[in-house]
Amino acid sequence: MFLSVKNTYLYLFLLCLFFSCKKNNTPPVNPNPTTTEFKDLSTISYNPIPVELPVISPLPPMDIPSDNPLTEDGIALGRFLFYDPILSGNEKMACADCHLPKGGFTDNLAVSTGVDGITGLRSSMSLINSGYFTKGLFWDGRIQTLEEQALLPVEDVIELHNEWENVEEKLRAHNDYPARFRKAFGINTTEGITKELAVKAIAQFERSLVSANSKYDQVIRGEAFFEDDELTGFELFFDEPNELPDAECGHCHNAPLFTVNQYFNNGIDSVASLEDFKDKGLGAITNNLFDNGKFRAPSLRNIALTAPYMHDGRFETLEEVIDHYNEGAHFADNIDPLIMTKGLGLSAQHKKDLIAFLHTLTDTSFVNNPAYQNPFE
Secondary structure, eight states: OOOOHHHHHHHHHHHHHHHHHHHHTSOOOOSOTTOOOOOBOTTSOOOOOBOOOOOOTTSOOOOOOTTSOOBHHHHHHHHHHHHOGGGSTTSOOOGGGGSBGGGTSBOSSSSOBOTTSOBOSSOOOOOTTGGGOOSOBSTTOOBOSHHHHHHHHHHOTTTTOOOHHHHHHHHHHSSSHHHHHHHHHOOSBGGGOOHHHHHHHHHHHHHTOOOOOSHHHHHHTTSOOOOHHHHHHHHHHHTOSTTSOOOOOTTTSOTTTTOOSOEEBOSOSOOSSGGGOSSOBHHHHHOOGGGTTBEEOOOOTTGGGSOSBSTTOOBOSHHHHHHHHHHOOOOOTTBOTTSOSSOOOOOHHHHHHHHHHHHTTOOHHHHTOGGGSOTTO
16 A cells, blocks of 8 residues: 555654654763773872982982972882883783893893793893983983883883873773872872873882992992902903003993993994994984994993893803903994904903902892882782
8 A cells, every 4th residue: 555645754754753762762872982080189198209319429410300300209100110011011011021120120131022922132221320321222322311211112012012092091090000190290180190201200210220339339439449350350441550451341331330321333243334234223223324333332330130241132141241352353444443353362360350340340239129129029
């Protein structure tokens, strides 16, 4: 049976009205289901207590950025974040997994492995006294500040393989972190928990990692004395008496930091030209051919704890490192002029003495300091 034209229009009107009413009775769909209400934190006390790092001889004063002064709660928050796997994509790996106190804040691996089991290309650098490191961080100097440095591993697909947006959401919903961020930075709601504040806290903790109580430091302060072999090693290291050969160490690893914060080609790779370095190091950042194969001279403080050595961990022992320089480095057009390709002429005893001195740079009170350990244990 066919409807009249008039009835057809009435039928269509009633049909549209029916569906319109049905749609209006449906609960509205949240257009952004991940959005949550921000929690008020203003009732939590905010009384920041400044921390001034003591100037411990022979170290100089540390230059603290004006926009990230050290506070007790800021350092404490940074320590928790540093050891918390919440920063990683699968919540199974933390910053500390590549920077352990017992390893001089390295992982004692030639190259590190990230959350997905992917192996990186370089060895993890020690964070000891990193607050004094100027002229770039990482082996290739691609980052200038500790705050910038702390941003990168979270989103690096080889390292923690996460997104900062995910981390921020987890920190905002966490039972403890909102209060910690409030106490550290005075934020009023959980909306203030951002990656920028997270890395500021981590940087504060890293600046607190000051090591200056090794036997070497105690000798310099007149609190201890070198043994005979340690004294000879000291003289070799710094080219003190003319009758001993120069081990050429102090040029790149000068006291008191035992790094000069510069980048060098130390002749560990044999290449036909400057274009042939497998890892171009600083050159990949500056795009300067003469910088290819140059890497940051690391601090030698606590060096006995940080094996293996070099940017790719190719040398397992200090003996191997000294043998490399003693037997002669590989020439390249940009090799540091103080690194000898003909060798150093150190005797077997000289090498033992030099290693004895390097062990005086170990600061056991630093690596065992409770303030630097995992707060979750």
